[in-house]
Amino acid sequence: MSSKQPKYEYVSTAKLPTRMGDFKIHGFVEASGQEHVALSYGEWKEDDVVPIRIHSECLTGDSLFSTRCDCGFQLEKAMQNIVDNGYGVLLYLRQEGRGIGLLNKIRAYNLQDSGMDTVEANEHLGFDADLRSYDICKLMLDTLNVKHVELMTNNPKKLAALKALGIDVVGRKPIDHGITKDNKHYLKTKTEKLGHAFDPHVFK
Numbered sequence: 339m340s341s342k343q344p345k346y347e348y349v350s351t352a353k354l355p356t357r358m359g360d361f362k363i364h365g366f367v368e369a370s371g372q373e374h375v376a377l378s379y380g381e382w383k384e385d386d387v388v389p390i391r392i393h394s395e396c397l398t399g400d401s402l403f404s405t406r407c408d409c410g411f412q413l414e415k416a417m418q419n420i421v422d423n424g425y426g427v428l429l430y431l432r433q434e435g436r437g438i439g440l441l442n443k444i445r446a447y448n449l450q451d452s453g454m455d456t457v458e459a460n461e462h463l464g465f466d467a468d469l470r471s472y473d474i475c476k477l478m479l480d481t482l483n484v485k486h487v488e489l490m491t492n493n494p495k496k497l498a499a500l501k502a503l504g505i506d507v508v509g510r511k512p513i514d515h516g517i518t519k520d521n522k523h524y525l526k527t528k529t530e531k532l533g534h535a536f537d538p539h540v541f542k
């Protein structure tokens with residue numbers, strides 16, 4: 339990569355009507371060719387605090403209705419929250435499997451079917467527990483003129499990452515939606531090993 343080539347670029351915007359409401363979709367690309375999108379809804383001014391969700395791709399949860407994780411439920415809830423608020427942004431990052439990719443996630447699921455937890459399975463495959471980067475969020479938010487955010491997440495690493503990028507994180511909105519018998523153990527592991535901020539009562 340030449341030093342002049344930008345690491346991330348904005349590409350284009352189009353209308354995206356959805357079941358929840360009429361969003362716009364904004365395309366971004368990394369120098370590596372990896373593509374990401376942001377959805378925006380409604381209007382805001384530069385001084386407004388904008389509710390946002392940074393969602394990591396999960397084909398199984400987001401598109402195939404899996405109850406093994408909470409991703410699909412969170413995606414739907416976040417988009418509904420944004421519509422209910424009148425404005426907001428969803429950054430949809432193509433970091434499937436916390437950055438290890440879809441087929442490695444299936445390998446990790448296979449190990450979990452034999453008793454490992456989500457972190458042990460990643461490590462068994464030779465990966466760190468979480469390989470995601472949030473650097474592209476800065477370009478995405480700047481492009482959409484978002485300066486102050488309230489982040490919908492249970493993951494404190496996302497708050498820290500945004501702050502490190504110079505984004506004014508005004509608050510966090512918990513998104514503990516979609517807890518099922520199939521994902522309770524997964525969510526408990528995230529709380530105990532990955533620092534997620536789930537209230538312990540949700541696992542009872």
Ligand SMILES: Nc1nc2c(ncn2[C@@H]2O[C@H](COP(=O)(O)OP(=O)(O)OP(=O)(O)O)[C@@H](O)[C@H]2O)c(=O)[nH]1
Nearest residue numbers: 394395396407433434435436443446456491492493
């Ligand atoms: N490697 C791996 N990735 C998983 C597994 N289950 C879900 N994922 C991926 O995890 C990502 C979602 O991350 P989570 O840890 O569930 O949640 P988060 O995004 O960190 O936090 P929230 O903002 O609170 O949702 C998606 O990319 C999923 O594909 C798993 O068992 N192993």
Ligand SMILES: [Zn+2]
Nearest residue numbers: 396399407409
């Ligand atoms: Zn998922």
